[in-house]
Amino acid sequence: MKSIAKHLCQLVGFSALALSGVVNAQSTANAPHSLPAVSVKAVSLIDGQTDWLSKVYKDIHQHPELAFMETRTAAIVAKELKSLGFDVKTGIAETGVVGVLKNGEGPTIMYRADMDANAVEEATGLPYASKVRVKLKDGTETPVAHMCGHDAHVTWMLGMARTMVALKKEWRGTIILVAQPAEEEVTGAKAMVTEGLWRKYNLPKPDYFFAVHTVPAPVGVVINAPGPRMAxxxxxxxxxxxxxxxxxxxxxxxxxxxxxxxxxxxxxxxxxxxxxxxxxxxxxxxxxxxxxxxxxxxxxxxxxxxxxxxxxxxxxxxxxxxxxxxxxxxxxxxxxxxxxxxxxxxxxxTPVVNNKEFSTRLNGPLKALLGDKKVLTDYPAFMGSEDVHHLLGEHNDVPFNFMFVGVADPVVFANAIKQGKQMPYVPHSSEFMVDLKALPVGVKVITVSMLELLNKQ
The missing domain is CATH 3.30.70.360 (Alpha-Beta Plaits)
Known part of the structure; x- marks a missing residue:
């Protein structure tokens, strides 16, 4: 299997990408399609959220919480979704949150963000780095930090929710947003289902379900391929x-x-x-x-x-x-x-497997958003694992898609390649870092994807 870096270099050309700096998410160079008008509006709205996104992200980053302990993060999600008009349910599998927004007749789309952090001591040197330490049930103490990007996942979901509410006149259907605990233990999704995610809370069956994850690829790169994605x-x-x-x-x-x-x-x-x-x-x-x-x-x-x-x-x-x-x-x-x-x-x-038709459908607007060469559709599966798809419970016939969104500064990424590294840092390491420029880009990726599935046009 090719390394992440080698494959990215071959498909994208890291030198040109790194020198380009921050990816202009509105660029449609080499794109096979143009963005619908509603997505252009969304991009503009998200550009206006940049400061707010950074504030939310830094706050969550500085207050990381381990699996099934995500009370503060869950409260942030619940408060924001309630303020936006979502019907919110909390305390599912201890800390899980679900928000439902109905906006007329149309498809039902489900989206997930995981909330838990890692028992890792952060060494990024960032001014907003985590200094949190917690005592575990066995009495031992451990450092805690978001070294896998779940803080970005929550921030992206909240930014998307804000944007979709602002554009309610432009789409019809139902949005289900899930803030999931304990992904790191790969137990949170099953726990939410066991506690009655579908039956007790009477959620409508989704027509589509998708989610994203950070990856140490350059900001502006999205990996979205059909078939098996994670082990x-x-x-x-x-x-x-x-x-x-x-x-x-x-x-x-x-x-x-x-x-x-x-x-x-x-x-x-x-x-x-x-x-x-x-x-x-x-x-x-x-x-x-x-x-x-x-x-x-x-x-x-x-x-x-x-x-x-x-x-x-x-x-x-x-x-x-x-x-x-x-x-x-x-x-x-x-x-x-x-x-x-x-x-x-x-x-x-079980392995994460993307629905081919669903994956292909999303890649059109994503290429229009980011540029054709920055959406990687031919990419080997990762040996990492996820439990996100288990949130569907018995609804295993729902089309599912899982994407990876680059969060590394392109110049930092390029320098790492020149030094012979496969990537600048790896998830769960003490140096893992989400470049702040990735925050609006991530929101654009998931919002454009949501609009593709809900747009009236």
């Missing part, structure tokens, strides 16, 4: 049980750390042994937790890992082999049947 994922915990004891008498104990480390070396060979080399899949160990002092053999050890896959059969093969390896390691150390490892599948999601 499925599973978060897997393996609890190894042992016999505790004194460090001076290891023969009288059974060390679960040894079992865990032995298993980890075998986990690393699973993908290559059970998945075809022609299929993308990944297994990564992210944490091992055991013991607290030097001279005590602990009673247990926990290995936390993450799976990525596109083929459900590959996923099943990987999970089965994890069970076999884990149990085999414990049995080799003489652990009885009742003390074999406990394997827990936590958050999971």
């Amino acid at each position: 499925g994922t599973d978060q897997v915990d393996v609890l190894f049980k042992g016999v505790p004891g004194h460090g001076s008498m290891p023969h009288l104990s059974n060390n679960p750390i040894y079992m865990a480390t032995n298993a980890i070396t075998q986990y690393q060979g699973i993908v290559g042994n059970v998945v075809s080399a022609q299929q993308p899949a990944a297994l990564s160990v992210g944490s091992i937790q055991a013991g607290s002092v030097n001279n005590v053999v602990p009673s247990s050890a926990v290995v936390k890992m993450n799976l990525r896959w596109f083929d459900p059969k590959a996923r099943e093969a990987i999970v089965n082999r994890i069970h076999a390896v884990s149990e085999g390691v414990a049995q080799m150390q003489g652990m009885p049947k009742e003390q074999l490892p406990q394997i827990t599948l936590k958050g999971s999601t």
